[in-house]
Amino acid sequence: MRFRPLLVLLLLISVAASADDLAGRRLLFVSGEADGAATLMILDLAQPLLPRPLASMCDEDGAPLTASQATLSPEADAVAFRYGAPGGSGRIHLLDPSVPGELRPFGNHEADADEGMPDWSPDGSMLALISDRGGTVDLYVVDALEGELSRRLTNDDARESDPAWHPDAVGLAYVGDADGDEEIYLTDALGGAPRQLTHNTWADLDPVWHPDGRRLALVTTVPGEKLVPASPSAPDSGGAKAAFGPESPYVDIETAPATVVVENRDIVMLDTVDGSLEFVVSSPGSDIQPAFSADGRYLAFASDRSGDYELYVYDLETGFLKQVTFNSAADDLNPLWLEER
Numbered sequence: 113m114r115f116r117p118l119l120v121l122l123l124l125i126s127v128a129a130s131a132d133d134l135a136g137r138r139l140l141f142v143s144g145e146a147d148g149a150a151t152l153m154i155l156d157l158a159q160p161l162l163p164r165p166l167a168s169m170c171d172e173d174g175a176p177l178t179a180s181q182a183t184l185s186p187e188a189d190a191v192a193f194r195y196g197a198p199g200g201s202g203r204i205h206l207l208d209p210s211v212p213g214e215l216r217p218f219g220n221h222e223a224d225a226d227e228g229m230p231d232w233s234p235d236g237s238m239l240a241l242i243s244d245r246g247g248t249v250d251l252y253v254v255d256a257l258e259g260e261l262s263r264r265l266t267n268d269d270a271r272e273s274d275p276a277w278h279p280d281a282v283g284l285a286y287v288g289d290a291d292g293d294e295e296i297y298l299t300d301a302l303g304g305a306p307r308q309l310t311h312n313t314w315a316d317l318d319p320v321w322h323p324d325g326r327r328l329a330l331v332t333t334v335p336g337e338k339l340v341p342a343s344p345s346a347p348d349s350g351g352a353k354a355a356f357g358p359e360s361p362y363v364d365i366e367t368a369p370a371t372v373v374v375e376n377r378d379i380v381m382l383d384t385v386d387g388s389l390e391f392v393v394s395s396p397g398s399d400i401q402p403a404f405s406a407d408g409r410y411l412a413f414a415s416d417r418s419g420d421y422e423l424y425v426y427d428l429e430t431g432f433l434k435q436v437t438f439n440s441a442a443d444d445l446n447p448l449w450l451e452e453r
């Protein structure tokens with residue numbers, strides 16, 4: 113009997129020790145209410161029940177804030193996000209995560225253009241973004257300070273989305289629907305013909321680079337048939353070879369059934385050197401918006417497996433999965449690790 117408190121204490125210490133790696137880490141995320149308001153929140157993973165808002169739920173005119181598509185600068189000193197109602201015209205705004213409150217509109221925005229999906233270059237000097245300012249939805253690179261146009265990387269009727277800079281800044285992964293559904297492409301940062309990484313008939317979305325610069329996490333739509341990576345001898349679409357080397361990254365996936373009954377999204381990891389594909393996060397729900405911690409150990413993502421969207425953290429080393437938001441009144445989305453890269 114005398115030893116029981118000691119045993120309990122030892123158990124508590126061991127639980128605390130196993131949680132220590134996440135303690136001290138923070139996530140920034142978007143929390144969306146049923147009335148359409150969506151604001152930026154900060155979550156200390158040591159206190160998952162107490163997220164705090166980074167911005168007011170209303171803008172300066174009292175209208176509900178509708179933030180989405182957030183990204184963090186490499187120094188973790190600025191958040192860029194799309195500000196605007198879904199379906200309407202959006203504009204990129206900036207916020208300093210250490211100074212909650214004031215939103216700053218970004219760049220030289222044309223009044224009727226819809227812009228969003230910002231992603232910072234690894235050195236912080238450039239922002240990739242998606243804009244229809246040129247008449248079609250395209251991928252642009254702009255100066256991160258002034259928003260001056262640096263480069264237009266696509267110019268076509270396809271809809272591009274979700275740009276993600278390679279950690280070495282040699283190029284960007286993004287989503288395009290030129291072949292009829294969303295596929296992952298790679299483009300050299302200086303432009304040129306993109307290389308198509310996925311070839312299938314369902315939506316492939318949300319590419320993010322693992323810090324190793326070799327693997328990409330992406331969201332795929334599970335069509336009820338297993339994804340089959342192509343043999344390395346399959347033809348590729350050419351282009352962007354300078355950036356990604358002769359061992360060109362691609363994956364060829366067998367044609368899906370014509371009808372997809374349930375839209376089930378999972379997170380897969382694509383090795384861009386050997387083309388292998390691995391399911392990392394899989395549930396009957398929609399598992400989306402992967403985000404790697406700077407050290408590559410953790411993958412945060414959003415999932416509606418519990419009925420509404422909550423955030424989860426998956427430990428790639430141990431396979432341990434942890435739910436970190438518990439808020440059935442709001443969709444918790446778009447996790448970002450609030451740390452320097």
Ligand SMILES: [Ca+2]
Nearest residue numbers: 249250268270
């Ligand atoms: Ca386009």
Ligand SMILES: [Ca+2]
Nearest residue numbers: 294312314316
């Ligand atoms: Ca596809």
Ligand SMILES: [Ca+2]
Nearest residue numbers: 377378395397
């Ligand atoms: Ca799923």
Ligand SMILES: [Ca+2]
Nearest residue numbers: 421439442444
């Ligand atoms: Ca929720």
